Amino acid sequence: MKLVSKTLRPSVDHTNSASSLANLTPTLKAVAALRDAARDCKACDLWKTGTQTVFGEGPSRAQIMFVGEQPGDQEDLAGRPFVGPAGKLLDQALEQAGVDRAKVYVTNVVKHFKWIAATRGKKRIHKKPRYSEINACRPWLDAELRVVKPQILVCLGSTAAQSLLGREFSVTRQRGQLIDSPLARFVMATVHPSSILRAPDDNARHMQMQAFVNDLQKVAALARKAEAP
Numbered sequence: 001m002k003l004v005s006k007t008l009r010p011s012v013d014h015t016n017s018a019s020s021l022a023n024l025t026p027t028l029k030a031v032a033a034l035r036d037a038a039r040d041c042k043a044c045d046l047w048k049t050g051t052q053t054v055f056g057e058g059p060s061r062a063q064i065m066f067v068g069e070q071p072g073d074q075e076d077l078a079g080r081p082f083v084g085p086a087g088k089l090l091d092q093a094l095e096q097a098g099v100d101r102a103k104v105y106v107t108n109v110v111k112h113f114k115w116i117a118a119t120r121g122k123k124r125i126h127k128k129p130r131y132s133e134i135n136a137c138r139p140w141l142d143a144e145l146r147v148v149k150p151q152i153l154v155c156l157g158s159t160a161a162q163s164l165l166g167r168e169f170s171v172t173r174q175r176g177q178l179i180d181s182p183l184a185r186f187v188m189a190t191v192h193p194s195s196i197l198r199a200p201d202d203n204a205r206h207m208q209m210q211a212f213v214n215d216l217q218k219v220a221a222l223a224r225k226a227e228a229p
């Protein structure tokens, strides 16, 4: 259900530049209001080729927030994050780790799908976002963090980890470790689920999935710790 109607949106379109975005987002106090305002975002050029803004989703006071890179092809069409193959793998891993997906907030550092056309056929090939695009989108993620106030923040993959934890961050070396950060009480990074989908064979996929589930089990343990009085 749409909670904020179009007519309640700010009459001036503040969302068409990165600097005005930074002024607008602090005035919006709920995820629904943020999502509604982000629909018209033109802070970078990705709105021109993406079908729609794919905003974060989940309980507005979720204890755990997962941050990925950007919506993929299926997310772009559905308008919802992590509903395609990587999202399904994330769901399986969360279930195996004992984390209830319905209780987590999932979002991305960039909220439009960046793609290039395949040389043959109609396929849209994911393209990594540029620093300027990540930067332009950042006020939305900052606002999600401010409103949701997760106790546990988990970066999925190096784009999210380097955006939020610094450009020197290495997911390979630092995955599963608690990182000191003002962003949340517990902050951690792990691999992006799409990296597991790209594993060269079944054995590698199985091993990578197990390592991913291990990291998510640490998240489940942190959630229990955060809940303890």
Ligand code: URA
Pocket (backbone or CB within 6 Å): 068, 069, 070, 071, 072, 075, 080, 081, 082, 083, 084, 086, 087, 108, 194
């Ligand atoms: N990959 C991401 O990083 N985010 C999504 O929402 C889907 C795939």
